[in-house]
Amino acid sequence: MPDPRFVYDFDEPSHGGRELLGGKGSGLAEMTQMGVPVPAGFTITTDACRAYMSNGKALPEGLDEEIDAHLAALENKTGKRFGDAADPLLVSVRSGAAVSMPGMMDTILNLGLNDEAVQGLARVTGNERFANDSYRRLIQMYGEVVDGIAAHRFEQELTDLKEMRGVAQDVDLSAADLAELIGTYKQIYEEEVGSGFPQDAREQLRRAVRAVFESWDAPRAQVYRRTYGIADDLGTAVNVVQMVFGNKGDESGTGVAFTRDPSTGEPGLYGEFLANAQGEDVVAGIRTPQPLARMEQKLPRAFEQLLETMRRLEEHYRDMQDIEFTVEDNELYLLQTRSAKRTAAASVKAAVDMVEEGLISREDAVARIDPGQLDQLLHPMLDPTAEWEVAAKGLNASPGAASGKIVLDADTAEQRGKAGEKVILVRWETTPDDIHGLIQAAGILTAHGGMTSHAAVVARGMGKPCVAGCDALSIDIDARTIALGDETLSEGDVLTIDGGTGAVIVGEVPLVPPQVNDDLETILGWGDEHRRLKVRANADTPEDAAKAREFGAQGIGLCRTEHMFMADDRLPVVREMIMASNEEGRRAALDKLLPMQQSDFEAIFQAMAGLPVTIRLLDPPLHEFLPPLEQAKDERMRSRIKQLQESNPMLGTRGCRLGLQWPEIYEMQVRAIVRAAGAVEERNGEAPLVEIMHPLVAFEEELRRMRELTVQVAEQEAPEVEYLCGTMIELPRACIRADEIAEQADFFSFGTNDLTQTALGFSRDDAEGKFLTHYLEDGVLEKNPFETLDVSGVGDLMRIAVDRGRSTKPDLKLGICGEHGGEPKSVAFCHELGLDYVSCSPYRVPLARLAAAQAALAESGAVAYAGAGG
Ligand code: ADP
Ligand code: MG
Ligand code: MG
Numbered sequence: 001m002p003d004p005r006f007v008y009d010f011d012e013p014s015h016g017g018r019e020l021l022g023g024k025g026s027g028l029a030e031m032t033q034m035g036v037p038v039p040a041g042f043t044i045t046t047d048a049c050r051a052y053m054s055n056g057k058a059l060p061e062g063l064d065e066e067i068d069a070h071l072a073a074l075e076n077k078t079g080k081r082f083g084d085a086a087d088p089l090l091v092s093v094r095s096g097a098a099v100s101m102p103g104m105m106d107t108i109l110n111l112g113l114n115d116e117a118v119q120g121l122a123r124v125t126g127n128e129r130f131a132n133d134s135y136r137r138l139i140q141m142y143g144e145v146v147d148g149i150a151a152h153r154f155e156q157e158l159t160d161l162k163e164m165r166g167v168a169q170d171v172d173l174s175a176a177d178l179a180e181l182i183g184t185y186k187q188i189y190e191e192e193v194g195s196g197f198p199q200d201a202r203e204q205l206r207r208a209v210r211a212v213f214e215s216w217d218a219p220r221a222q223v224y225r226r227t228y229g230i231a232d233d234l235g236t237a238v239n240v241v242q243m244v245f246g247n248k249g250d251e252s253g254t255g256v257a258f259t260r261d262p263s264t265g266e267p268g269l270y271g272e273f274l275a276n277a278q279g280e281d282v283v284a285g286i287r288t289p290q291p292l293a294r295m296e297q298k299l300p301r302a303f304e305q306l307l308e309t310m311r312r313l314e315e316h317y318r319d320m321q322d323i324e325f326t327v328e329d330n331e332l333y334l335l336q337t338r339s340a341k342r343t344a345a346a347s348v349k350a351a352v353d354m355v356e357e358g359l360i361s362r363e364d365a366v367a368r369i370d371p372g373q374l375d376q377l378l379h380p381m382l383d384p385t386a387e388w389e390v391a392a393k394g395l396n397a398s399p400g401a402a403s404g405k406i407v408l409d410a411d412t413a414e415q416r417g418k419a420g421e422k423v424i425l426v427r428w429e430t431t432p433d434d435i436h437g438l439i440q441a442a443g444i445l446t447a448h449g450g451m452t453s454h455a456a457v458v459a460r461g462m463g464k465p466c467v468a469g470c471d472a473l474s475i476d477i478d479a480r481t482i483a484l485g486d487e488t489l490s491e492g493d494v495l496t497i498d499g500g501t502g503a504v505i506v507g508e509v510p511l512v513p514p515q516v517n518d519d520l521e522t523i524l525g526w527g528d529e530h531r532r533l534k535v536r537a538n539a540d541t542p543e544d545a546a547k548a549r550e551f552g553a554q555g556i557g558l559c560r561t562e563h564m565f566m567a568d569d570r571l572p573v574v575r576e577m578i579m580a581s582n583e584e585g586r587r588a589a590l591d592k593l594l595p596m597q598q599s600d601f602e603a604i605f606q607a608m609a610g611l612p613v614t615i616r617l618l619d620p621p622l623h624e625f626l627p628p629l630e631q632a633k634d635e636r637m638r639s640r641i642k643q644l645q646e647s648n649p650m651l652g653t654r655g656c657r658l659g660l661q662w663p664e665i666y667e668m669q670v671r672a673i674v675r676a677a678g679a680v681e682e683r684n685g686e687a688p689l690v691e692i693m694h695p696l697v698a699f700e701e702e703l704r705r706m707r708e709l710t711v712q713v714a715e716q717e718a719p720e721v722e723y724l725c726g727t728m729i730e731l732p733r734a735c736i737r738a739d740e741i742a743e744q745a746d747f748f749s750f751g752t753n754d755l756t757q758t759a760l761g762f763s764r765d766d767a768e769g770k771f772l773t774h775y776l777e778d779g780v781l782e783k784n785p786f787e788t789l790d791v792s793g794v795g796d797l798m799r800i801a802v803d804r805g806r807s808t809k810p811d812l813k814l815g816i817c818g819e820h821g822g823e824p825k826s827v828a829f830c831h832e833l834g835l836d837y838v839s840c841s842p843y844r845v846p847l848a849r850l851a852a853a854q855a856a857l858a859e860s861g862a863v864a865y866a867g868a869g870g
């Protein structure tokens with residue numbers, strides 16, 4: 001049964017929490033009930049807002065009477081009457097939804113004033129200036145919020161008046177000045193609305209409540225909710241709060257404060273204070289506030305009280321708080337408290353400190369760090385204290401920031417990079433031929449291409465910043481210049497990119513280094529004690545493998561071999577192999593590749609000594625190794641390129657289909673793997689844990705043949721080497737027929753990128769930036785299934801594969817190596833599925849460790865909920 005009541009006083013228990021009272025209302029009630037000084041007031045619930053919305057925007061029955069009753073109680077408590085001309089009770093009417101939507105909805109202060117009451121207020125306070133100041137604020141806020149008058153109409157008058165009086169600050173205007181302003185404001189109100197400013201306090205209140213309900217549906221609030229995935233039907237609560245006055249003189253003021261530094265997490269007060277002002281002055285940035293230290297000098301008693309209150313609030317909420325307060329005649333009042341928004345660094349530091357202070361448990365600390373936010377910590381960032389101007393924006397393709405000189409081709413990038421210069425490679429798009437330049441570049445900027453463009457994928461793999469698809473960018477390769485909108489820059493000029501936001505900035509911006517600090521290590525360590533999923537990394541090079549290990553990876557879940565084919569010294573030989581007209585020719589070229597592959601594998605096994613390494617045999621279609629048609633060096637190559645061209649390469653001759661058609665390629669790779677394993681074992685006295693993985697299997701027969709080939713080569717080459725032979729599960733048929741496929745497999749690794757493409761029938765390159773963007777904007781889909789696993793569709797296929805695979809082999813090893821392996825929600829799903837491990841890019845390993853720990857904690861019920869975030 002829905003609660004029959006719509007209104008609760010701050011001092012009444014409601015049991016409804018923030019869903020019912022909104023964040024602001026439940027904070028005010030909770031503070032009141034724990035004895036923190038809060039002005040008296042009451043909350044009209046979100047139930048009332050929802051009823052209003054579904055009632056065709058009519059206030060629900062009985063609400064008016066309920067408000068009247070609570071207003072009467074408020075009058076009794078304060079000893080003042082609402083609408084009284086002699087000594088009026090004034091209130092604020094404040095929105096407050098369950099989920100914080102800063103600045104999105106409306107608040108009106110000083111409600112209850114009118115032409116007479118303003119004089120009464122002046123008399124009882126002996127402060128005419130203050131009374132007039134309060135009234136002119138009411139007319140402006142009420143005009144804006146309730147009647148939709150443009151703010152600039154009022155602000156212009158205020159500015160003009162200050163100019164005429166030759167003063168810089170609002171506080172320098174006299175009582176008479178403000179009286180004049182009230183006259184002007186009332187005139188504006190009448191012009192815009194067609195009737196005078198309402199003199200009846202009850203009418204003001206009724207219309208203000210309605211306006212706050214309406215603000216839930218304002219376009220900006222809708223856009224905000226869509227952006228942050230907040231449901232449209234939650235509604236907002238309305239808080240009616242007795243006014244306390246920070247604008248009464250020098251013994252008064254208003255401020256905001258954090259209980260710890262929100263950018264570093266360092267303990268100690270952090271905030272701002274403005275003397276003789278009302279709250280909105282701080283928020284609106286009209287006057288420049290002073291650091292809280294100044295408050296200590298000016299209002300020492302209230303400051304003492306503030307310190308004590310903040311300590312109590314942290315103890316009560318067991319989290320870092322962000323508060324609003326007002327001091328009226330040296331008396332402190334709290335007007336809001338909430339969990340503070342903070343940087344990842346601050347989250348981590350504050351959580352570790354709070355464990356040491358005995359405020360929270362280790363499990364709490366693990367549970368409350370937002371894994372998604374950790375990304376921030378593991379890449380250099382723009383120095384938040386620096387100033388810069390964004391010249392253009394593209395896609396935030398790979399996080400981190402970088403400054404460097406513009407270079408326009410990969411060779412130059414390589415040369416200058418090797419010479420120790422920091423360069424940003426700027427291209428229309430990149431291709432596999434640019435790899436040597438990408439390796440040396442500090443960052444990558446492209447005009448074309450989406451989140452899965454070559455530049456984006458390679459950059460993410462390398463943990464390098466990349467801004468892709470920057471529409472405003474054009475390149476004049478002959479003139480060696482680029483244009484960013486109207487601005488022209490030459491090769492060699494300095495550019496800064498922020499791959500976390502997609503910002504492109506002309507010139508250099510100072511960076512702050514990634515902070516894989518002790519605090520993060522501490523929290524990850526606490527999490528590791530609870531984690532069931534192992535975390536491996538996708539790594540193709542010994543450098544990546546070493547990086548992954550440093551971040552705590554417990555092996556490699558995906559080592560792609562195609563990148564080894566792309567390297568400078570290999571590509572010509574690979575092309576020779578592809579161009580060969582018969583098997584003999586191919587084998588000759590492969591013989592040249594064999595020692596190179598072997599040394600690659602040796603280096604990786606070495607870096608991962610003692611840990612498992614899954615190596616995937618060649619996956620991409622061969623034409624990816626040939627140049628574009630127009631760059632073919634002769635007719636023979638042109639015709640080979642045409643021959644290999646496919647209209648749907650994603651569904652074409654790739655994966656094990658290559659291995660079945662040209663077995664000599666996989667033979668060479670298996671040979672290189674087992675030889676490398678043998679060599680490393682001999683050197684280290686310990687055998688590497690080798691897993692050989694066949695891609696894109698749909699039929700048992702495919703894997704049966706590929707396993708036979710694998711076993712044969714291994715037997716012949718290095719019979720002493722132990723290894724596992726398994727398959728990627730990345731086609732719906734493979735999921736359905738997992739019981740059969742498991743007959744041939746020692747392990748499964750879900751390739752959820754391809755599985756998502758094939759299960760949904762979405763080609764990623766044709767979806768993102770195109771119809772998928774439309775789907776997301778239109779709400780057909782809530783999340784991009786390439787970023788967050790489509791648990792109900794693709795996830796069900798995985799569940800089927802797990803069940804059927806294990807029905808054949810109960811001890812079948814199971815993992816995931818698609819990009820989802822580093823996405824927190826998907827990691828939680830993998831935990832629930834009972835996989836053995838997730839594998840993700842090295843830079844996401846800490847994030848996956850944390851997400852896996854949170855999934856385990858949530859399951860065990862050790863914490864109320866995990867993954868809450870800051
Ligand atoms: P927002 O959600 O935009 O911060 P608030 O409802 O919190 O809006 O209020 C805006 C400003 O007015 C804040 O600085 C707040 O502290 C101040 N304020 C709100 N109600 C009162 C009140 N009853 N007395 C004094 N100041 C108030
Ligand atoms: Mg506020
Ligand atoms: Mg694949």
